[in-house]
Amino acid sequence: xxxxxxxxxxxxxxAAGIKESGAPDLALVVTDPSGPFAAAATFTTNRAAAAxxxxxxxxxxxxxxxxxxVVVNSGCANAVTGARGEAAARATAAAVxxxxxxxHDAVLVCSTGLIGIHLPVDRVEAAVPALVSGxxxxxxxxxxxxxxxxxxDSHRKEVxxxxxxxxxxxxxxxxxxxxxxxxxxLAVLTTDARVAPDSLATALGHAxxxxxxxxxxxxxxxxxxxxxxxxSGQGVTPGAGELEEALAAACADLAFQLAADAEGTTxxxxxxxxxxxxxxxxxxxxxxxxxSNLVKTSLYGADPYWxxxxxxxxxxxAAFVLDRVRVSYGQTLVFxxxxxxxxxxxxxxxxxxxxxxxxxxxxxxxxxxxxxxTTDLGPGYIEENMRTS
Amino acid sequence: xxxxxxxxxxxxxxAAGIKESGAPDLALVVTDPSGPFAAAATFTTNRAAAAxxxxxxxxxxxxxxxxxxVVVNSGCANAVTGARGEAAARATAAAVxxxxxxxHDAVLVCSTGLIGIHLPVDRVEAAVPALVSGxxxxxxxxxxxxxxxxxxDSHRKEVxxxxxxxxxxxxxxxxxxxxxxxxxxLAVLTTDARVAPDSLATALGHAxxxxxxxxxxxxxxxxxxxxxxxxSGQGVTPGAGELEEALAAACADLAFQLAADAEGTTxxxxxxxxxxxxxxxxxxxxxxxxxSNLVKTSLYGADPYWxxxxxxxxxxxAAFVLDRVRVSYGQTLVFxxxxxxxxxxxxxxxxxxxxxxxxxxxxxxxxxxxxxxTTDLGPGYIEENMRTS
Numbered sequence: 056x057x058x059x060x061x062x063x064x065x066x067x068x069x070a071a072g073i074k075e076s077g078a079p080d081l082a083l084v085v086t087d088p089s090g091p092f093a094a095a096a097t098f099t100t101n102r103a104a105a106a107x108x109x110x111x112x113x114x115x116x117x118x119x120x121x122x123x124x125v126v127v128n129s130g131c132a133n134a135v136t137g138a139r140g141e142a143a144a145r146a147t148a149a150a151v152x153x154x155x156x157x158x159h160d161a162v163l164v165c166s167t168g169l170i171g172i173h174l175p176v177d178r179v180e181a182a183v184p185a186l187v188s189g190x191x192x193x194x195x196x197x198x199x200x201x202x203x204x205x206x207x208d209s210h211r212k213e214v215x216x217x218x219x220x221x222x223x224x225x226x227x228x229x230x231x232x233x234x235x236x237x238x239x240x241l242a243v244l245t246t247d248a249r250v251a252p253d254s255l256a257t258a259l260g261h262a263x264x265x266x267x268x269x270x271x272x273x274x275x276x277x278x279x280x281x282x283x284x285x286x287s288g289q290g291v292t293p294g295a296g297e298l299e300e301a302l303a304a305a306c307a308d309l310a311f312q313l314a315a316d317a318e319g320t321t322x323x324x325x326x327x328x329x330x331x332x333x334x335x336x337x338x339x340x341x342x343x344x345x346x347s348n349l350v351k352t353s354l355y356g357a358d359p360y361w362x363x364x365x366x367x368x369x370x371x372x373a374a375f376v377l378d379r380v381r382v383s384y385g386q387t388l389v390f391x392x393x394x395x396x397x398x399x400x401x402x403x404x405x406x407x408x409x410x411x412x413x414x415x416x417x418x419x420x421x422x423x424x425x426x427x428x429t430t431d432l433g434p435g436y437i438e439e440n441m442r443t444s
Numbered sequence: 445x446x447x448x449x450x451x452x453x454x455x456x457x458x459a460a461g462i463k464e465s466g467a468p469d470l471a472l473v474v475t476d477p478s479g480p481f482a483a484a485a486t487f488t489t490n491r492a493a494a495a496x497x498x499x500x501x502x503x504x505x506x507x508x509x510x511x512x513x514v515v516v517n518s519g520c521a522n523a524v525t526g527a528r529g530e531a532a533a534r535a536t537a538a539a540v541x542x543x544x545x546x547x548h549d550a551v552l553v554c555s556t557g558l559i560g561i562h563l564p565v566d567r568v569e570a571a572v573p574a575l576v577s578g579x580x581x582x583x584x585x586x587x588x589x590x591x592x593x594x595x596x597d598s599h600r601k602e603v604x605x606x607x608x609x610x611x612x613x614x615x616x617x618x619x620x621x622x623x624x625x626x627x628x629x630l631a632v633l634t635t636d637a638r639v640a641p642d643s644l645a646t647a648l649g650h651a652x653x654x655x656x657x658x659x660x661x662x663x664x665x666x667x668x669x670x671x672x673x674x675x676s677g678q679g680v681t682p683g684a685g686e687l688e689e690a691l692a693a694a695c696a697d698l699a700f701q702l703a704a705d706a707e708g709t710t711x712x713x714x715x716x717x718x719x720x721x722x723x724x725x726x727x728x729x730x731x732x733x734x735x736s737n738l739v740k741t742s743l744y745g746a747d748p749y750w751x752x753x754x755x756x757x758x759x760x761x762a763a764f765v766l767d768r769v770r771v772s773y774g775q776t777l778v779f780x781x782x783x784x785x786x787x788x789x790x791x792x793x794x795x796x797x798x799x800x801x802x803x804x805x806x807x808x809x810x811x812x813x814x815x816x817x818t819t820d821l822g823p824g825y826i827e828e829n830m831r832t833s
Contacts, residue, residue: 103758103766135754135766137783170751171784276759278751348737348821349829356830362559362667365524369492370665377492377524394526395560432737433830434823440738441745441822 057213059197060224061247063087063287066196067189068203071182073168073175074130079203081179082127083186084243084285085155091249091288094122095256096163097263099280105134106144107164108279114148114160120252125163125243125283126151126186127204129228133166133174134278143176150180154187165241165281167228168206169443201226204241207439212312218301220291221248225305229313240267242282242309247290248298258299259284266306269338270314270428271345282306314428315410319435322354322407323428327415330381331423336373341427343371344416351432354412359403361389368416379419385412446602448586449613450636452476452676455585456578457592460571462557462564463519468592470568471516472575473632473674474544480638480677483511484645485552486652488669494523495533496553497668503537503549509641514552514632514672515540515575516593518617522555522563523667532565539569543576554630554670556617557595558832590615593630596828601701607690609680610637614694618702629656631671631698636679637687647688648673655695659703659817671695703817704799708824711743711796712817716804719770720812725762730816732760733805740821743801748792750778757805768808774801 059066063086071081086092096115098108114122126147133140144164152159166174190196201211205228214225227242250258263282284302293301314323326345331337344350347367353360361382368382369375382390385406387398406412448455452475460470475481485504487497503511515536522529533553541548555563579585590600594617605612616631639647652671673691682690703712715734720726733739736756742749750771757771758764771779774795776787795801 101755101759102764103754103769132751135751135779135782135784137767137781139783170749170755171779172751276755278755278758348825352826352829353832355826358831360559360832362521362524362561365492366490366559366665366667369667370488370490375491378526380492390524390560392526393524394528395524432826434826436737437741437744437821437823437826440741442747443742443749 057197057201057215057224057226058084058243058245059192060215061222061245061287062289063089063247064245065190065192066200067186067191068199069182069186069189072178073128079199080128080130081182081186082200082203083124083151083190084200084245085124085190086285086287088287089289092123093120093250093252093255093286094163094283095120095252095259096281096283097260099277101276101278103135103278105132105166105278106136106140107133107166108281110144110148111163111165111281114163117160120256121161122163123157123161124151124155125165125285127165127241127243128174128179129204129206130168131166131172131174132168132170132279134170136171136173139173143174146176147179150183154183163283165283167204167241167279170278204228207318209316212309214305214308216301216305218248218293218297221246221293223301223305225309227309227313229317240280240313244284244302244305246284246298247287249288249290249292250286250298255284255286258302261299262302262306265303266310269426270310271342310428314430317430318439319433320430321433322410322412322431324354324412324414326427326429327413329424330417330419330421332374332421333423334425337423337425340368340371340373340416340418341425343367344414345427345429348432351429354407354431355433357404357407359384359389359400359407364414364416365390373418374420375418376420381417381419383415446586446590446604446613446615447473447632447634448581449604450611450634450676451678452478452636453634453674454579454581455589456575456580457588458571458575458578461567462517468588469517469519470571470575471589471592472513472540472579473589473634474513474579475674475676477676478678481512482509482639482641482644482675483552483672484509484641484648485670485672486649488666490665490667492524492667494521494555494667495525495529496522496555497670499533499537500552500554500670503552506549509645510550511552512546512550513540513544514554514674516554516630516632517563517568518593518595519557520555520561520563521557521559521668523559525560525562528562532563535565536568539572543572552672556593556630556668559667593617596707598705601698603694603697605690605694607637607682607686610635610682612690612694614698616698616702618706629669629702631656633673633691633694635673635687636676638677638679638681639675639687644673644675647691650688651691651695654692655699658815659699699817703819706819707828708822709819710822711799711801711820713743713801713803715816715818716802718813719806719808719810721763721810722812723814726812726814729757729760729762729805729807730814732756733803734816734818737821740818743796743820744822746793746796748773748778748789748796753803753805754779762807763809764807765809770806770808772804
């Protein structure tokens with residue numbers, strides 16, 4: 056169970072004919088409120104933000120955070136598609152709003168897939184009645200929605216986190232073009248917690264900062280990234296921080312699932328950066344290591360070439376004093392005091408062959424810290440991305 | 445002919461046993477001045493700069509730009525090697541200085557190869573007498589030096605530019621870990637122009653800014669990047685701008701050779717960015733496109749997926765108004781006014797299959813412009829970098 060596990064939500068997913076393959080490509084999640092409800096979202100920082108991103112942003116403002124539905128299509132990003140793309144996003148919201156008998160601006164729209172391709176909006180409109188009549192609160196309805204939002208993902212990503220008197224469900228899709236702020240990724244979260252739109256937005260912002268925004272696959276920030284949360288208000292009002300904690304746990308779980316299923320990935324690495332002069336420097340240095348093609352290619356080869364890690368730290372722009380830096384793979388310290396620390400290289404290579412590895416970098420300067428989740432870079436990524444048609 | 449083509453230079457190259465393969469790994473270029481001579485260099489901005497970089501920087505200052513020799517070893521970067529690494533760099537300069545009968549600080553030292561490995565300085569010291577006795581001004585001497593500085597390069601890179609009454613010769617090595625400011629790259633240039641150290645440094649700085657600093661292979665800035673120029677003063681005093689122009693032409697030629705021979709590369713692309721609000725924004729946007737793994741993977745596949753180009757421009761941080769942006773592959777406009785421009789996709793795909801392609805991006809906002817040279821990202825890069833031992 057994922058998005059339909061909390062009380063007050065229905066979902067559906069189907070094939071609308073957007074994908075040439077005939078695979079599912081249209082999903083809907085709807086709040087059925089019995090009292091106060093709310094919605095919030097965070098969006099890509101890309102200035103070429105897609106039409107659905109712009110429309111969803113507008114609708115959240117127009118309704119004061121009282122949106123009741125999210126419609127997601129995969130197979131077409133409806134990005135950099137001009138006025139026709141904007142009209143297609145509006146038409147999608149209108150069709151769903153009419154079918155649900157809610158205002159058009161109570162509908163959020165997300166799209167994911169190829170950039171620069173026009174959405175076959177007639178197919179979306181034709182599919183909406185079936186999409187709405189297919190809504191349900193069962194596990195299979197949530198799964199159908201989670202399936203329909205996928206692009207190059209190999210399987211669906213779902214999560215459920217239980218709070219005290221409320222729960223948070225979620226689904227997400229990856230799988231490449233993933234960078235902090237945010238990723239070619241969409242996530243839809245649901246909660247039956249009773250919460251005002253402003254509080255929901257704040258909690259979501261913090262949850263995303265510590266999860267999706269600390270995930271990098273290829274450093275590319277897409278035109279469509281969106282994380283939406285809908286709250287039905289059917290459960291309790293959570294205590295201070297409780298909802299944020301549950302949202303953060305759900306986002307972190309989904310972010311890890313995205314990394315593990317990223318295009319062509321064989322290995323996930325967590326880069327733990329400590330000892331920076333401040334947190335911003337820590338993020339800068341951690342990202343430099345996590346996004347380095349040389350570090351990532353070493354990870355693919357399970358090659359303990361720590362020199363590349365030190366080099367990226369030095370080139371990152373973060374405050375850096377070589378003699379203070381310490382680098383470890385897992386529990387094994389390999390670099391300190393400006394020079395290699397004697398270690399069992401074969402043992403480290405075996406450690407690096409695991410599906411999940413940890414790289415610890417301490418700059419030895421202060422209390423700034425950050426963790427970034429990344430993946431290796433192997434031929435699979437190239438296979439996946441070298442040709443789109 | 446390259447570094448020995450200008451008057452007043454000798455060079456040599458040999459195998460000193462630094463590389464396990466037994467390939468040439470030690471090179472020397474020496475100025476034989478008959479009057480005023482000069483030297484200048486630009487170095488990596490990496491804060492983990494290698495011991496030879498730190499020593500060369502010190503020696504240039506100590507001599508007021510009157511250095512007379514450059515010794516280069518390949519097979520070991522002597523980077524992040526602590527006090528022992530610093531001693532090894534000093535010992536190298538001392539051995540060469542003694543053999544040439546010049547002050548130790550008149551010798552510049554460059555190293556390239558694996559990071560974090562200690563230089564077998566005893567082998568370097570043992571080889572220096574033969575290195576010095578092998579010095580000569582013939583084409584074969586320049587070639588031997590150019591050969592001995594290579595690491596993963598598939599062939600040597602040399603250049604000769606003729607000025608009015610002077611010439612500029614040069615050699616360089618690539619081939620990965622290449623990013624603006626600068627690259628895992630070393631270049632040694634020679635000129636018989638008569639020029640003061642300060643003027644030489646200024647001319648070199650401008651030449652590097654428009655060539656090596658506009659080359660990116662993987663966005664990784666190494667610990668060892670160095671461009672050195674030696675001037676023998678045996679020729680004329682060039683007119684204003686003449687020496688800079690010749691140095692710039694030599695650097696641009698070498699930068700292109702590095703890109704074309706970069707690790708695993710099948711294709712070189714020039715990203716021409718115009719219409720930015722200022723040049724710094726133009727560089728930011730051009731680099732975002734040039735360093736994007738998704739754009740580079742598309743280049744490998746000769747896939748005209750212009751949506752990724754637009755997305756990177758939007759995510760670059762440069763001032764950006766989607767409706768003003770224009771993108772062309774070669775002569776073919778593919779995106780303008782916020783939407784795709786109808787074009788012959790197959791023709792563009794054929795254009796992208798060429799060894800050198802041009803991508804034009806106009807932001808439509810102002811007069812800022814920049815060009816960045818990049819490469820595709822294919823399985824060859826991963827093969828080359830996934831394991832170092």
